[in-house]
Amino acid sequence: MESPNNEGGTTVKEQNVGEDILNQLVTMTNRLGDPALDYAILGEGNTSSRADAETFWVKASGYEMRTLTASGFVRVAFDKVLALLNRVNLSDKETKEGLSAAKVDPGVSAHPSVETILHALCLGLEGVNFVGHTHPTAVNALTCSVAFEIAFSGRLFPDEIVLCGPAPLLVPYTDPGVPLASKVKQLLTGYLDRYGEPPRVVLMQNHGLIVLGRSAAQVENVTAMMVKTARVLLGALSAGGPHFMSQEQVDRIHTRPDELYRRQQLGVA
Numbered sequence: 001m002e003s004p005n006n007e008g009g010t011t012v013k014e015q016n017v018g019e020d021i022l023n024q025l026v027t028m029t030n031r032l033g034d035p036a037l038d039y040a041i042l043g044e045g046n047t048s049s050r051a052d053a054e055t056f057w058v059k060a061s062g063y064e065m066r067t068l069t070a071s072g073f074v075r076v077a078f079d080k081v082l083a084l085l086n087r088v089n090l091s092d093k094e095t096k097e098g099l100s101a102a103k104v105d106p107g108v109s110a111h112p113s114v115e116t117i118l119h120a121l122c123l124g125l126e127g128v129n130f131v132g133h134t135h136p137t138a139v140n141a142l143t144c145s146v147a148f149e150i151a152f153s154g155r156l157f158p159d160e161i162v163l164c165g166p167a168p169l170l171v172p173y174t175d176p177g178v179p180l181a182s183k184v185k186q187l188l189t190g191y192l193d194r195y196g197e198p199p200r201v202v203l204m205q206n207h208g209l210i211v212l213g214r215s216a217a218q219v220e221n222v223t224a225m226m227v228k229t230a231r232v233l234l235g236a237l238s239a240g241g242p243h244f245m246s247q248e249q250v251d252r253i254h255t256r257p258d259e260l261y262r263r264q265q266l267g268v269a
């Protein structure tokens with residue numbers, strides 16, 4: 001049996017696990033924010049990870065992904081964040097106040113990102129423990145183009161399917177905050193009905209990319225593969241248009257045993 005420490009009943013073991021998750025989140029965030037990768041600059045992007053069944057860590061507003069440390073994250077309660085989705089016509093001020101009230105420690109001055117509600121939705125899905133949201137130039141060249149939907153309507157190569165799943169979830173441009181989170185919630189339900197598993201990649205029109213992962217490594221790997229996919233697409237669009245794989249070929253790669261094994265080796269199964 002673990003002996004409770006002096007601060008609020010958590011066991012030493014629980015505290016160590018919590019610190020480990022936060023350390024992994026900080027490392028993942030710094031890596032995703034590396035300017036050489038061109039995923040995010042300045043204050044762009046945000047990340048999160050599940051801390052326990054009731055709470056999660058999310059990046060605070062105003063921090064740069066490449067340099068932030070543990071103090072750049074705020075721990076918030078799932079139920080208080082998700083309750084904002086049930087309130088009608090929330091103003092920007094009310095949203096900010098609602099997110100502030102969701103902080104586990106009200107004394108922390110850092111403020112949760114406006115995209116915190118999106119993170120709560122993603123972390124609430126089966127098998128999702130880490131989330132990385134970035135604005136990669138290669139991906140946004142397509143999410144900001146007139147070809148957004150058609151460009152991402154098919155799969156291009158087997159490793160894209162192994163890492164990024166059978167299809168991304170595409171989200172039409174929506175005002176950030178509660179309206180965007182409500183839209184994503186509705187589309188996630190449709191995706192789960194159709195594919196029977198959560199998406200690994202969400203692409204938001206005129207905005208960017210969200211990657212959902214079981215581990216921090218999975219979020220980094222899937223982000224890298226999605227950026228490569230976007231670069232391949234840009235090349236294919238300039239060479240007469242993409243040649244998409246057939247649905248039968250996609251289904252075969254998504255379900256064949258050797259690819260499932262490869263996914264496990266890559267930490268994405």
Ligand SMILES: [Zn+2]
Binds near residue numbers: 045133134135207
């Ligand atoms: Zn964003």
